[in-house]
Amino acid sequence: MASFSLKINGKIETVDVDPAMPLLWVIRDFIGLTGTKFGCGISQCGACTIHMDGKPVQSCVMPVSAAEGKVITTIEGISENNDHPVQLAWIDEQVPQCGYCQSGQVMTAVALLDKNPNPSEEEIDQAMNSALCRCGTYQRIKKAVLKASKS
Amino acid sequence: MKTAQISRRKFMQLTSVSGACLVVGCVPNSVGESIANLSAINPVGLNQFISIDNLGKVILYNHRPEMGQGVYQAIPMILAEELEVEIKQVEIRQSEADSKLYGDQRVVGSRTIRSEFEKMRKMGAAAKEMLTSAAAQKWKVNVRECSAKNGIVTHSSGKTLSYGELVEAASKLSAPENPTLKDPKDFKIIGQSIKRQDAPLKTNGSAKFGIDMQTPGMLYASIERSPVWLGKAISYDKDAALAINGVKHVLTTSRQVYGRKIEGVAVIADNYWAAFKGRQALNVVWDNKGLDKISSETIMQDFRQESQKKGDVLHEKGDAEAVFNNSNDIIVSSYELPYQSHVPMEPMNVIASVKENSAEYWGSTQNPNGMRSYLSKKYNIPPENVKINYTFMGGGFGRRSMTDILEEAADLSKQTGAPIKVVWTREDDQTQGPFRNCSLNVCRAVLDKDGNISALEHKVIAQEIGKQSGNDTKAGRQLMGGITTGYSIPNVAIRGVLQKRHVPISYWRAVYHSTNPFAHESFIDELATKAGKDPLAFRLAMLQDHPRFKRVLEEIARLTNWYDSKKAGIGRGLAMVERSGAHFAMVVEVANENNRVKPLRVTTIIDVGICVNPDIVRAQTEGSVVMGLTAAYGGLTVKEGRIVEQNFNSYPLVKFSECPEIVTHVLPGTAEPDGAGEAGLPTLAPALANAIFDLTGKRIRKMPMDLGGLV
Numbered sequence: 001m002a003s004f005s006l007k008i009n010g011k012i013e014t015v016d017v018d019p020a021m022p023l024l025w026v027i028r029d030f031i032g033l034t035g036t037k038f039g040c041g042i043s044q045c046g047a048c049t050i051h052m053d054g055k056p057v058q059s060c061v062m063p064v065s066a067a068e069g070k071v072i073t074t075i076e077g078i079s080e081n082n083d084h085p086v087q088l089a090w091i092d093e094q095v096p097q098c099g100y101c102q103s104g105q106v107m108t109a110v111a112l113l114d115k116n117p118n119p120s121e122e123e124i125d126q127a128m129n130s131a132l133c134r135c136g137t138y139q140r141i142k143k144a145v146l147k148a149s150k151s
Numbered sequence: 152m153k154t155a156q157i158s159r160r161k162f163m164q165l166t167s168v169s170g171a172c173l174v175v176g177c178v179p180n181s182v183g184e185s186i187a188n189l190s191a192i193n194p195v196g197l198n199q200f201i202s203i204d205n206l207g208k209v210i211l212y213n214h215r216p217e218m219g220q221g222v223y224q225a226i227p228m229i230l231a232e233e234l235e236v237e238i239k240q241v242e243i244r245q246s247e248a249d250s251k252l253y254g255d256q257r258v259v260g261s262r263t264i265r266s267e268f269e270k271m272r273k274m275g276a277a278a279k280e281m282l283t284s285a286a287a288q289k290w291k292v293n294v295r296e297c298s299a300k301n302g303i304v305t306h307s308s309g310k311t312l313s314y315g316e317l318v319e320a321a322s323k324l325s326a327p328e329n330p331t332l333k334d335p336k337d338f339k340i341i342g343q344s345i346k347r348q349d350a351p352l353k354t355n356g357s358a359k360f361g362i363d364m365q366t367p368g369m370l371y372a373s374i375e376r377s378p379v380w381l382g383k384a385i386s387y388d389k390d391a392a393l394a395i396n397g398v399k400h401v402l403t404t405s406r407q408v409y410g411r412k413i414e415g416v417a418v419i420a421d422n423y424w425a426a427f428k429g430r431q432a433l434n435v436v437w438d439n440k441g442l443d444k445i446s447s448e449t450i451m452q453d454f455r456q457e458s459q460k461k462g463d464v465l466h467e468k469g470d471a472e473a474v475f476n477n478s479n480d481i482i483v484s485s486y487e488l489p490y491q492s493h494v495p496m497e498p499m500n501v502i503a504s505v506k507e508n509s510a511e512y513w514g515s516t517q518n519p520n521g522m523r524s525y526l527s528k529k530y531n532i533p534p535e536n537v538k539i540n541y542t543f544m545g546g547g548f549g550r551r552s553m554t555d556i557l558e559e560a561a562d563l564s565k566q567t568g569a570p571i572k573v574v575w576t577r578e579d580d581q582t583q584g585p586f587r588n589c590s591l592n593v594c595r596a597v598l599d600k601d602g603n604i605s606a607l608e609h610k611v612i613a614q615e616i617g618k619q620s621g622n623d624t625k626a627g628r629q630l631m632g633g634i635t636t637g638y639s640i641p642n643v644a645i646r647g648v649l650q651k652r653h654v655p656i657s658y659w660r661a662v663y664h665s666t667n668p669f670a671h672e673s674f675i676d677e678l679a680t681k682a683g684k685d686p687l688a689f690r691l692a693m694l695q696d697h698p699r700f701k702r703v704l705e706e707i708a709r710l711t712n713w714y715d716s717k718k719a720g721i722g723r724g725l726a727m728v729e730r731s732g733a734h735f736a737m738v739v740e741v742a743n744e745n746n747r748v749k750p751l752r753v754t755t756i757i758d759v760g761i762c763v764n765p766d767i768v769r770a771q772t773e774g775s776v777v778m779g780l781t782a783a784y785g786g787l788t789v790k791e792g793r794i795v796e797q798n799f800n801s802y803p804l805v806k807f808s809e810c811p812e813i814v815t816h817v818l819p820g821t822a823e824p825d826g827a828g829e830a831g832l833p834t835l836a837p838a839l840a841n842a843i844f845d846l847t848g849k850r851i852r853k854m855p856m857d858l859g860g861l862v
Contacts, residue, residue: 021424034363035356040577044799075356082355090354098219099353100496100545125808134496135219136777138810
């Protein structure tokens with residue numbers, strides 16, 4: 001066990017955990033931010049996507065020891081009032097069905113648009129391929145990303 | 152699964168029983184907790200579905216669990232329509248689980264809207280009549296001079312009272328048993344694509360799923376089960392697991408899957424990661440007693456052997472056998488499908504706390520009252536002492552209709568005295584099942600001299616969900632799901648040859664409708680080709696007695712310009728199926744892209760009778776298409792008695808860039824609503840296979856399909 005100070009959503013959180021524990025479980029079970037989801041545990045589905053220093057990262061395979069000193073943002077941290085352009089576009093296009101993967105989808109899209117405000121369809125394809133959705137909301141996600149990129 | 156059946160009369164009587172006592176805040180509400188509580192003081196209940204506060208804010212309770220299918224929005228829309236309120240006045244909350252108040256709350260078989268439509272209308276209309284009567288009493292006028300609209304009762308003289316002003320008095324009146332329902336042509340809410348109130352909760356991480364639940368004193372369990380189902384634990388390294396920091400207990404446990412006991416070794420710790428690490432250290436040795444020789448190949452070989460049997464008759468018209476006996480030109484085709492996994496994005500999980508005379512459940516389930524029944528019966532606890540906290544589900548697809556996942560957690564809670572949260576890994580979900588069945592379908596037909604089908608036989612060789620254990624060897628009608636008997640064919644025989652295997656199976660989205668139509672609608676296409684006829688015209692000619700199928704086919708022909716000259720380089724395939732009352736036809740268009748077949752567009756016409764929310768039906772169809780594509784491209788392989796594909800790296804889901812354009816048209820309908828949650832899935836595989844044939848001349852009869860090497 002070891003103590004870690006993590007900068008999450010602008011706050012410093014201190015936890016005493018196994019250094020090998022994936023950041024996902026630290027965020028969910030110790031810090032209590034449950035918007036980030038467990039889907040596969042091997043960085044294949046994107047449900048656990050967070051931002052680390054602005055880049056999308058799959059937190060299910062990122063040991064907590066590698067997160068210290070980084071700026072971490074989770075779904076709870078991208079807007080105060082659920083009004084990030086990506087969130088508004090998601091609601092407008094009625095993207096979510098079960099909703100479980102959508103935190104990861106939103107975080108992936110936000111990271112894409114931060115880096116590339118006007119992505120081509122191919123660039124959207126490439127970025128969003130890392131986030132799986134079993135409900136099949138992809139077509140609406142595409143519309144929402146394009147809408148958010150224009151707002 | 153048995154649940155309390157409530158007669159309609161009894162259901163309406165409950166209205167007055169629960170009346171004013173249901174006050175918001177009494178309701179344990181895991182889903183609704185995340186909705187901002189904007190209500191003013193003292194909302195008053197008019198029945199178990201409807202509460203109104205003094206400012207006229209309307210709180211409507213959805214009593215069916217939400218797994219993505221949209222009942223969270225649709226049930227309140229039906230209530231609001233008859234209650235005569237504006238949907239923007241409405242705040243939706245999830246009801247408690249209580250079969251006495253709410254009847255059947257399971258979400259299975261696309262049943263919710265079908266079975267609740269009339270009941271919800273009556274609940275809304277009864278509350279509206281109570282409010283109107285309360286106004287009439289206050290004004291001392293005849294109730295017939297009063298009308299309700301937009302949350303306001305108006306007297307013919309022009310004076311008005313709002314629902315907020317009336318609710319207190321209305322709650323003291325008894326509920327009318329047969330309230331007058333609106334003429335559907337006056338619907339203002341039903342039939343509108345009103346945006347879902349759960350969508351905002353699902354874009355900022357605030358929606359709560361089972362896996363997000365916690366309770367004080369809770370411990371986490373990760374459970375190792377035999378990779379070969381029905382294997383028995385011989386030995387395991389308890390000390391190695393206990394040596395992991397945070398691990399508290401190592402205990403054996405079990406659960407029942409359709410009458411068969413599945414053993415497990417549980418590592419219990421104060422956090423999930425420690426439990427998981429401890430489990431990895433267990434090194435369990437299993438006795439798999441010969442089951443480890445079984446593979447997908449041996450199963451399918453057995454099925455081929457079994458297909459020689461005549462089989463049990465599931466449906467019969469005319470005498471197909473006589474036609475076959477007199478023909479020397481019988482067309483025969485066989486179709487194979489593999490096992491599939493449900494793959495809800497939220498892995499299985501549950502929290503159980505079992506005490507001496509009480510118990511509590513937290514989790515995402517399609518069957519909340521089933522959880523209560525299990526805990527009550529198993530531990531001899533009065534049902535009223537079992538508290539059920541159910542949440543949004545991160546997908547269900549049938550897997551969450553079962554109570555098996557609760558059994559281990561409850562047992563471990565009983566053993567340790569602590570609330571236990573069991574979280575499955577993705578590998579657990581993939582390898583433990585239960586799965587969608589695999590099947591072999593053998594279809595035979597004879598065409599007459601005009602190219603019409605004179606006899607058709609469809610034989611299904613598969614396991615049956617309800618007959619996995621026990622001695623019943625006779626195939627039941629469940630096996631023939633999705634086989635279209637609506638075609639006017641003079642001689643038809645649908646047969647089943649029941650199989651028993653150690654691989655556990657269960658309900659999977661659309662159930663046997665997800666397997667049989669691949670064979671049936673591919674075979675109809677093969678017969679059209681043999682007869683030299685257009686596949687759409689060939690079907691249409693057999694549907695004189697089936698106006699709903701006829702309508703969806705005519706509409707899809709129009710929408711896809713089916714009879715216009717074909718576009719070069721595009722293959723088109725058609726299929727039609729009925730599921731849960733919904734009738735739908737689908738056209739898949741494919742093209743050659745870099746020597747692979749690529750689906751470009753999937754067009755669906757769907758008739759669901761009265762449609763409560765067309766956009767939700769479209770979303771369900773889009774989801775069915777994507778799930779159908781994943782099932783067409785991949786599947787589970789059994790090798791050495793266990794599943795090979797353990798996670799998304801070997802069982803890939805269709806990705807964002809692989810999603811074709813999906814066009815869905817919901818036909819206006821006036822019939823009672825049908826179920827829409829599985830529509831589109833049954834048609835995807837046959838329409839895709841038929842499109843591939845149209846493009847390449849190659850007939851796909853085995854799933855999963857390999858789209859490479861065909862063009």
